[in-house]
Amino acid sequence: MAKRIFPESKLAHRYLDGLTGLEIGASAHNPFGLDTKNVDIADEFNRSTYKKRELHISGEVAPIDIVAPGDKLPVEDASVDFVISSHVLEHFADPIAALREWYRVVRPDGYIYMIVPHMERTFDRGRTRTIVAELEARHAGTLAATPDPETGxxxxxxxxxxxxLVRGIGLDWELVDFQDTDDKIGNGFAIVLRKGALSAEERKHVDAKWAAHLAKRQELSESFFRPGSPVGRALELVGNAYRELVRSGPLGLWKRIKEMKHRS
Ligand SMILES: C[S@@+](CC[C@H](N)C(=O)[O-])C[C@H]1O[C@@H](n2cnc3c(N)ncnc32)[C@H](O)[C@@H]1O
Known part of the structure; x- marks a missing residue:
């Protein structure tokens, strides 16, 4: 079977080349090509679901160097240059605890880099957006969360x-860059945080980029193409189908369509 591998991220290379870090939940079919030790949890759901899928897509699995939960890392404080993850943060019941753990292990001026699925561009569309107050309640232990049985x-x-979330969490880090559409699979967004303060020049740059993003989102929300509108929905279905085709091949796409029909 032909291997299907997603491209490495130019953005990740720009910030993280020459550094050493941890990747939480790595996969062979979506590699970053960075100098990392791979951390993964070893429970049955993850082994059976993700590793089988990885093997099916790319014919191999990424090695696991450290078997541990990504929110309880067996490494010293401030001991790595960066922590990176792709399509992993949404798998934690308490993502605030995971983010705090990643912050703990990164050295000053080190990076936390994450790609997270964008719910408007994945099969998560139609779910209720998870607000910060809910995450805080989960972190405080006053609200329990259950995962979607299919996606985790x-x-x-x-x-x-x-x-x-990251700006309100009270940690000494700053948004240094982002991509509203990540440059790997393309169905998520990328967030780059750096531990410590930015220079005035860096802050000006990222603030301007963020303001332009918000203006674009506002424009989109008033257009025919807005998520949830008939045109927006059609575009999104085509985009999702294309990404699933690249990721899983024609049979995988067909299986996914059948699952979606069953669910709706
Ligand atoms: C959806 S896969 C993403 C794989 C890959 N990074 C990608 O972008 O295709 C999620 C990965 O995170 C791992 N994972 C999920 N929950 C985890 C946890 N609590 N601690 C460590 N790894 C976890 C899974 O085992 C799996 O390898």
Whole structure:
């Protein structure tokens, strides 16, 4: 079977080349090509679901260097240059605890880089957006969360949700860059945080980029193409089908369509 591998991220290379870090939940078919040790949990759901899928897509599985939950890393404080993850944060019942753990292990001026599925561009569309107050309640232990049995997702987000979360979490880090559409699979968004303060020049740059993003979102919300409108929905279905075709091949796409029909 032909291997299907997603491209490495130019954005990740720009920030993380020459550094060493941890990747939480790596896969062979969606590699970053960085200097990392791979951390993965070893429970049955993850082994059977993700590793089988990985093997099916790319003919191999990414090695696991450290078997541990991604929110309880067996490494010293401030001991790595970066923590990176792709399509993983939504798998934690308490993502605030995971983010705090990633912050703990990263050294000053180190990076937390994450790609998170964008709910308007995945089969998570139609779910209720997970607001910061809900995440805080889960973190405080006053609200329990259950994952979707099919996807293992506990939370559903757009780019603005994670930026609000990381800016309000009270940690000494800053948004240094982002992509509303990530440059790997393309169905998520990328967030790049750096531990410590940005220079005035860096802050000006990222603030301007963020303001332009918000203006574009506002424009989109008033257009025919807005998510949920008939045209927006059609575009999204075509985009999702294309990504599933690249990821899983024609049979995988057909299986996914049948699952969706069954669910709706
Ligand atoms: C959806 S896959 C993403 C794989 C890959 N990064 C990608 O972008 O295709 C989620 C990965 O995160 C791992 N994972 C899920 N929950 C985890 C946890 N609590 N701690 C560590 N790894 C976890 C899974 O085992 C799996 O390898």
């Amino acid at each position: 997702h506990y939370s559903y987000w757009v780019t603005e949700d994670i930026v609000d």
